[in-house]
Amino acid sequence: MRRWPRPGDTALVVLLLLPLAVALPRLGGLAGPPELWLTWVGRVTGILGLALMLLAGAVSCRVPGLDRPFGGLARLWRLHHGLGFAAFILVMLHALALGLAAVPASLDAAVATLFPPLSHGAVWLGWLAWAALVVFLAPTFDFFGQPHYQRWKRLHLVSAAALLLGLWHALLLAGEAWPWWLLGLAGLGAIAWRKGVAPRRRHAYRIEAVEPLARGVVELVLRPEGSGIRHEAGQFVYLSPLDESLANGRGEEHPYTIASAPSDGRLRIGIKDLGDASHALQTVAPESRVLIEGPHGEFFGRRFPERDMLWLGGGIGITPFVGGARDLATGAGPGGHVHLFYLAHDESRAYYGQDLEAIAERHAGFTFTTHFYRDLGPLTETFLREHCPDFTEREIYLCGPPAMNAHLQRLLAGQGVPASRIHSEVFDFL
Incomplete structure (x- = not known):
């Protein structure tokens, strides 16, 4: 697999380091007793952790074509998962380092640092964001096995609460708020697009034929109701069937690769019985409607086009x-x-x-x-x-x-x- 940095990677690094670069003059140095550098580490991990959380939200927007600077949607989602996991770890280190920094003064001071009176609302917003991460996001990291697909999607949606609470926490504590407004707009705006705008921009198709290819494998032939989508070979789409007779998967979106040529007036999608939704599609009713989102991916994008x-x-x-x-x-x-x-x-x-x-x-x-x-x-x-x-x-x-x-x-x-x-x-x- 190709491993060189992509333009999108560079943009993510710049955005990640932006709030840290703005805040560094106020953070002081690492010289001095352990409690000072632990405080520095706690603040830096907090800044980077929240920035990673917001960037993980930003790259989840799934706008067709936006995945190309990152090497395709599959790679973009791997980045999303990596950013989210790194944010989770850094937020844990943030709280731990700040608590340890107060230990030399006294254990009571450490407890008061982490759990001040309720009047210190900014700190408690941080704890609420941490709780949202643990309750809603941690289960999606396969700590307890691979989650059910729809449960995974619902958890991801609710985990937006962690982004909102964490952003609020930062805005109350940061000396310079504009980097957080920028990242907050990117992260929360992407989620709003994904769940509010994108579903209304899907293309309607009719299932013209369901052609059996082998046991447990069919090819759906889809006829556009309007202009349809334009795609390249090797790309994939999200398909949401609307057939009311389906036992499973009605209205659910799942990714499937396009098996038709770009010049074909029909979309052809090969589907193998690999789960509840794909099993139901083996007998989906002809002339029922499906919604198509995409296309995504750049499977045949090549670095050396002169090669066979x-x-x-x-x-x-x-x-x-x-x-x-x-x-x-x-x-x-x-x-x-x-x-x-x-x-x-x-x-x-x-x-x-x-x-x-x-x-x-x-x-x-x-x-x-x-x-x-x-x-x-x-x-x-x-x-x-x-x-x-x-x-x-x-x-x-x-x-x-x-x-x-x-x-x-x-x-x-x-x-x-x-x-x-x-x-x-x-x-x-x-």
């Missing part, structure tokens, strides 16, 4: 490559040669195999190879080199189950392929 490409797809992770191959079949798509390896358990699970073979027969720049785990075991360097001798020189894209991706990452790294030329995308809790 190697695509390695398995499971329902084949769908971005199906969209890419269908794009090639229209005469569009990237230049150079593309070799797709379809990694499936057996022929019955290579549900797009016939379509891809037909495209390979018509398009000289596209080669298609199947690899069946039941017959050959895991993909090996020998098999790759036999069918694609120059695979280590190509730009490489992976999409499939986590175990498959991990195996391929190790295989490619073992052959000297730099991480900057290996690209993958996962949708966990998008």
Whole structure:
């Protein structure tokens, strides 16, 4: 996976350090007894912790196209999770350091510092923000196992209370309020957009057909009711079905990769039975409505466009490559040669195999190879080199189950392929 800093990363660092840079002249230095530098550490961790909280909220806005400076929405959500976790740790250190700084005076002084009279409202607002983090945000960090998808989303929404309370705490204590107003507008404004404005900007589609591909796998063919969306190969959307007969998932939004070419007048989305919502969609009613939000992602964004490409797809992770191959079949798509390896358990699970073979027969720049785990075991360097001798020189894209991706990452790294030329995308809790 590509690891160089993105323009969005630079913007986040600048915004993170802004309130600290403004406050530093008032914080003093580190020289002196331990209680002075513990006070300094407590204040710095508090500033950085709240800034991280607000930035985590800001990057959750999910505006189509805004994810590109960060390397796609999947990476942006990993940043969101990392920012939130770092904020949680720093806020804990903030309270601990300030309490320890008062211990040399007396234990009573330490308790009074942390738990002053109720008239010290700013401090108690900080404690309320801390409580909101613990109650609403900590369970989303997998401390107690992976949370249920909808419970996870509700907890994230309620955790906005921690941002509001923490911002109020800072505004009452900060000497310079403008950096906090700026970050507060970004963080809370993003949440307001996400929950208030974005749902009203979704595109309405009708399910024109539900085409079975294999046991537990269907392709939905969606017809726009209006102008529809414009997308690139490899992107994904959030789909919310409105079919009242669905046993699960009605009105819920879940991410699915687009399997149609950008020039296709219909959206085609491959869906595998992997949970309650995707199971219900296997029998969704034709002509029922769905709402589409997006597109998101930049799966086929390339750093070295002059390179040929190697695509390695398995499971329902084949769908971005199906969209890419269908794009090639229209005469569009990237230049150079593309070799797709379809990694499936057996022929019955290579549900797009016939379509891809037909495209390979018509398009000289596209080669298609199947690899069946039941017959050959895991993909090996020998098999790759036999069918694609120059695979280590190509730009490489992976999409499939986590175990498959991990195996391929190790295989490619073992052959000297730099991480900057290996690209993958996962949708966990998008």
